[in-house]
Amino acid sequence: MKVLVLPLSSLFFLCLLPSHSAEWERKKCTQCDKHLFCDCSDQNLVQVxxxxxxxxxxxxxxxQIEVLKEDDLQEYAQLKTLYLQNNRIRTIHNRTFASLANLESxxxxxxxxxxxxxxxxxxLLSLKRLNLLGNLYTSLGSGFLFRQLSRLRSLRLGNRSFRSMGRSDLVGLRGLDEMVLHGSGLQSYEDGSLGSVGPIGTVTLSLYGPFHSYPALASKILRDVSNPETLLILTDVTLADERSTQPIVELKQKAVRRVIFRNVSVTDSGIVNVMRIMDRSEVSxxxxxxxxxxxxxxxTNASATHPDKMETLYIKNVAIRDFYAFSSLAFLQNVLQFPKSVSIINSNVFLMPCPTSKLLKKLEYLDFSGNLLTDLATKESFCNGEGTLQHLRSLNLSRNSLSSLALMSTLFTNLNQLTSLDLSENDFSDMPAQCAWPSSLQYLNLSTTKLRRITPCVPPSLHILDLNDNDLTEFNLNLPNLIELRISGNKFKKLPPGIFLPSLxxxxxxxxMLSMFGKSDLMDYKKLQELEAGHNKFVCSCGFVAFFQLEVGQLVRLRDGPESYQCDSPTALRGQQVGDTHLSAFECHMVVAVxxxxxxxxxxxxxxxxxxxxLHAIWYLKMTWAWLKAKRKRSVNRDDIRYDAFVSYSERDSEWVEEFLVQELENAQPPFRLCLHKRDFLPGGWIADNIMNAMEKSRRTLFVLSRHFVGSEWCRYELEFSHFRLFDENNDTAVLILLEPIAKETIPKRFCKLRKFMNSRTYLEWPEDETQRPMFWHNLKMAIKADEC
Structure with a gap:
C-alpha cells in the first residue's frame, strides 16, 4: 500500500493540473476605455x-468560447452590457449569470x-435586451423561460431549427418595445403564444416556411402580433400567388397601420393580391x-382598389427586373391619389412619367435619392416646371445624375409650398449667376456637388444652407434669414463675413483651411450660438491660443468638442489640442519680454x-592686460640681472635721490648698481616696457615714498607694475623708503599687496637726525643685498 501512495497522489495532482493551468493562463483584456467598456472581440479567446x-x-x-463556467463572470457584478454573439458556446452553467443583477443587455x-x-x-432582474437568435434550440424548453424578466423590452429569438412554440413560452413578458422572431422553420404554433405578451411596439417576423408551406400557421402568428399600434415587419417571404398572400388578411382584420416587407420576392400577381387584400384597410x-x-x-386588376388611408409609401433597395419595360402605372389613379409621402430610394429609378406625377395629387414629401435621374428625366417627371405637385413641401433628389442647377430652379420655381430641397451628391460644378426659386424655400442642400463658387443664385429666403464638401474658397452672399450654414469640407481660409448673415x-x-479665428470674427455674427470649426489647420499663435482657451466658450458653444481643435503648426505643437497648449512669455509677448x-x-x-x-576691478583688468602685453614683448633672461635696484621716485624728490641715495650707494665699496629712469631708460621706448624691463633687470625696487610720490602719475605706474610683479612671482622685491611721515591709508587700496607688505614688514624711514643716518644707510644696503628674491 505504501508503494502506491506516491503514484496515486501524483495522478491526482495531474488530474487537477489542467484546471489550474487554465486558471493560470486566463488572459487579460486590456482594451478598456474611460467609459468602463472593454472590447475583447475577435481575439481568439477560448474563455472569459x-x-x-x-x-x-x-x-x-x-x-472561440465554448463553455461558460459558474465563476467566469462572478466578479463582475457591475456589468450592464454583455456581448457573447458569434462564439462556439454549447454549454452555460446554470449560475453563470447569477451575480449579474445589474445586467441590462x-x-x-x-x-x-x-x-x-x-x-x-x-x-437577471434588470435585463432589458436579450438576443437568442441563430442557435440550435428547437423550442424554448419546458416553459416559463422568461418568468423573471418583467423589465425586458427587446427580445430576439428563433433560428432555422426552431420548430415549435407554446403558449407558456413567453409567460412573464409584458409591454415589449421590440420582438424579432426567426421562425422560418416553424411547424407547430399554439394559439395565443405571442398574443399573451400584449401589444408590442415593433415585431419582425421571418416566416418563409409558414408562408410557403403552412399559411394557416402564419395566419395564427400574424393574428397574435397584429395591433393598430404595432409596426409589423415581414421578412424573408415570397408573395407569388393567392395562397402565399392569404395570411396578410390578418393585418386588415386587426387594423394594422404600419407594415414593412423586407427581403421579399414579389410577382405582379402577388402585388395585385396584396392590393386587393389591403383595399380600404387601415394601413397608412x-x-x-x-x-x-x-x-x-x-x-390593372387592382386599379379599382381604394387604399384611402395610405399616406406613406416607402421603397428602398428594391430591384425591379426588366425595369425599362415597367408600366407607367397611369391606371392606378385610385391608388396614387392618396399618398402624402413617397420614397423610392436606391432602386434604379430613371424616370417618373409626367402622367404619373399628375396622379400624386396629395403628395407633400418625395424622395428619389440614389437613383438614375438625369436632367432630361427630371424635366419629364416634373412636367417641364408646370408646378404639377402643388402640395409638395420636401423634395430629395440627392445621389442622382443631375448637372444643371439652372434647370432645377426652373423646374421647381412654381412649387409654391416647397420648403426643403436636397440636391446633394450630384454634379453641378458651376452655379449660374441668377436662379428662380420658390419664395417658400427654406432648406437647400448642395453638398458634394463639386461647386467652385457661390453666386446670388442661392435664394435669400433660406433658413438652412448646406454646402459641405465642395471646392469653395469664399462666401460673400447676403442671406438675412439664414439660421444655419454648413460649409465643412471646403477650402475656406477664414470665416464668412458675419455682417452678411445677421440671423445666423x-x-x-x-x-x-482655417489657420485661426478670433473674437472680432465671431462678434460679427450677432446671433451665433453654436460653432463646429474643428479639424482645420490651426496655427497655434499666442493670440489664437489665448482666445480659444479664455474667450471662445463665452461667445459660442463648440458642438464638436475641444478635442477636434488641434495645432497644425508650429511643428513642435502639431497634433496637440489647442485647449491644452501652453506657450512661453517669449513666444506670446516678444516685445515686452525682450x-x-x-x-x-x-x-x-x-x-x-x-x-x-x-572694487577697482577695471584697474585690475587694465593692469593685468598691461602686464601680459609687457611680458609678451620682453625677451629678457631672468638670470641676467644688471642692476641691484631700480629706484622709483617722484621727480620732485630727485634732489634727495641724486645727492644722497645715488652718492651713498654708487660710491659704496663695493658699489651698488642703480637704475634711474632719468639716465637708464631707453629713449623713445614705451614707458610700460621701460618700467617692466627695469624691474625685471633689477634685484630690488626702491620706492622713495613721499607726498610727491603718491601724487605722481609715473610713480603710480611703477607701483602698479611692482604690485603685479609681486603678484606674479610671489616674492618680496620691493623696498620702501619713507622720506617723510606718510599714512598707510594714502597708499591706494587697490595696491593690496603693497599695503599688506607695509602692514607686515618694517620699512625704512629717512631720519631727520644726522646721527641716525649711518644706521639708515646700513639697513638699506643690507635690504638690497638680501638673498630672498
Missing part, C-alpha cells in the same frame, strides 16, 4: 478573460446552444426594403560696472 472588476460593458463577440446570438435553461435568466404606412419585384407593373445661429466649418530682458541686462552691467568701480 480577466478584466477590471468595475467594468460595466464587455464585448466578447467573435471569439445580453447577446447570446449565433452560438451552438441546443437548449435554453430558465436558471440562466432567473437572477407601407414599406418595401431590400426586395425584388419580378414583373412589369401591370396591376449655427455655423459648421470643419475640414477647411524689453524686460534688455532692462535686466542693462541693470546687470550697470550694477557690475558700479561694483567694478568700487
Amino acid at each position: 478573460p480577466s478584466i477590471p472588476e468595475n467594468v460595466q460593458g464587455l464585448n466578447l463577440s467573435h471569439n 445580453l447577446d447570446l446570438s449565433y452560438n451552438f446552444l441546443a437548449s435554453l435553461s430558465w436558471p440562466w435568466f432567473d437572477q 404606412f407601407l414599406g418595401v426594403e431590400d426586395s425584388q419585384l419580378v414583373g412589369h407593373g401591370f396591376w 445661429e449655427v455655423l459648421l466649418v470643419q475640414r477647411n 524689453s524686460v530682458l534688455c532692462t535686466l541686462v542693462f541693470l546687470f552691467f550697470f550694477i557690475s560696472g558700479v561694483l567694478c568701480y568700487k
Whole structure:
C-alpha cells in the first residue's frame, strides 16, 4: 500500500493540473476605455478573460468560447452590457449569470446552444435586451423561460431549427418595445403564444416556411402580433400567388397601420393580391426594403382598389427586373391619389412619367435619392416646371445624375409650398449667376456637388444652407434669414463675413483651411450660438491660443468638442489640442519680454560696472592686460640681472635721490648698481616696457615714498607694475623708503599687496637726525643685498 501512495497522489495532482493551468493562463483584456467598456472581440479567446472588476460593458463577440463556467463572470457584478454573439458556446452553467443583477443587455446570438435553461435568466432582474437568435434550440424548453424578466423590452429569438412554440413560452413578458422572431422553420404554433405578451411596439417576423408551406400557421402568428399600434415587419417571404398572400388578411382584420416587407420576392400577381387584400384597410404606412419585384407593373386588376388611408409609401433597395419595360402605372389613379409621402430610394429609378406625377395629387414629401435621374428625366417627371405637385413641401433628389442647377430652379420655381430641397451628391460644378426659386424655400442642400463658387443664385429666403464638401474658397452672399450654414469640407481660409448673415445661429466649418479665428470674427455674427470649426489647420499663435482657451466658450458653444481643435503648426505643437497648449512669455509677448530682458541686462552691467568701480576691478583688468602685453614683448633672461635696484621716485624728490641715495650707494665699496629712469631708460621706448624691463633687470625696487610720490602719475605706474610683479612671482622685491611721515591709508587700496607688505614688514624711514643716518644707510644696503628674491 505504501508503494502506491506516491503514484496515486501524483495522478491526482495531474488530474487537477489542467484546471489550474487554465486558471493560470486566463488572459487579460486590456482594451478598456474611460467609459468602463472593454472590447475583447475577435481575439481568439477560448474563455472569459480577466478584466477590471468595475467594468460595466464587455464585448466578447467573435471569439472561440465554448463553455461558460459558474465563476467566469462572478466578479463582475457591475456589468450592464454583455456581448457573447458569434462564439462556439454549447454549454452555460446554470449560475453563470447569477451575480449579474445589474445586467441590462445580453447577446447570446449565433452560438451552438441546443437548449435554453430558465436558471440562466432567473437572477437577471434588470435585463432589458436579450438576443437568442441563430442557435440550435428547437423550442424554448419546458416553459416559463422568461418568468423573471418583467423589465425586458427587446427580445430576439428563433433560428432555422426552431420548430415549435407554446403558449407558456413567453409567460412573464409584458409591454415589449421590440420582438424579432426567426421562425422560418416553424411547424407547430399554439394559439395565443405571442398574443399573451400584449401589444408590442415593433415585431419582425421571418416566416418563409409558414408562408410557403403552412399559411394557416402564419395566419395564427400574424393574428397574435397584429395591433393598430404595432409596426409589423415581414421578412424573408415570397408573395407569388393567392395562397402565399392569404395570411396578410390578418393585418386588415386587426387594423394594422404600419407594415414593412423586407427581403421579399414579389410577382405582379402577388402585388395585385396584396392590393386587393389591403383595399380600404387601415394601413397608412407601407414599406418595401431590400426586395425584388419580378414583373412589369401591370396591376390593372387592382386599379379599382381604394387604399384611402395610405399616406406613406416607402421603397428602398428594391430591384425591379426588366425595369425599362415597367408600366407607367397611369391606371392606378385610385391608388396614387392618396399618398402624402413617397420614397423610392436606391432602386434604379430613371424616370417618373409626367402622367404619373399628375396622379400624386396629395403628395407633400418625395424622395428619389440614389437613383438614375438625369436632367432630361427630371424635366419629364416634373412636367417641364408646370408646378404639377402643388402640395409638395420636401423634395430629395440627392445621389442622382443631375448637372444643371439652372434647370432645377426652373423646374421647381412654381412649387409654391416647397420648403426643403436636397440636391446633394450630384454634379453641378458651376452655379449660374441668377436662379428662380420658390419664395417658400427654406432648406437647400448642395453638398458634394463639386461647386467652385457661390453666386446670388442661392435664394435669400433660406433658413438652412448646406454646402459641405465642395471646392469653395469664399462666401460673400447676403442671406438675412439664414439660421444655419454648413460649409465643412471646403477650402475656406477664414470665416464668412458675419455682417452678411445677421440671423445666423449655427455655423459648421470643419475640414477647411482655417489657420485661426478670433473674437472680432465671431462678434460679427450677432446671433451665433453654436460653432463646429474643428479639424482645420490651426496655427497655434499666442493670440489664437489665448482666445480659444479664455474667450471662445463665452461667445459660442463648440458642438464638436475641444478635442477636434488641434495645432497644425508650429511643428513642435502639431497634433496637440489647442485647449491644452501652453506657450512661453517669449513666444506670446516678444516685445515686452525682450524689453524686460534688455532692462535686466542693462541693470546687470550697470550694477557690475558700479561694483567694478568700487572694487577697482577695471584697474585690475587694465593692469593685468598691461602686464601680459609687457611680458609678451620682453625677451629678457631672468638670470641676467644688471642692476641691484631700480629706484622709483617722484621727480620732485630727485634732489634727495641724486645727492644722497645715488652718492651713498654708487660710491659704496663695493658699489651698488642703480637704475634711474632719468639716465637708464631707453629713449623713445614705451614707458610700460621701460618700467617692466627695469624691474625685471633689477634685484630690488626702491620706492622713495613721499607726498610727491603718491601724487605722481609715473610713480603710480611703477607701483602698479611692482604690485603685479609681486603678484606674479610671489616674492618680496620691493623696498620702501619713507622720506617723510606718510599714512598707510594714502597708499591706494587697490595696491593690496603693497599695503599688506607695509602692514607686515618694517620699512625704512629717512631720519631727520644726522646721527641716525649711518644706521639708515646700513639697513638699506643690507635690504638690497638680501638673498630672498
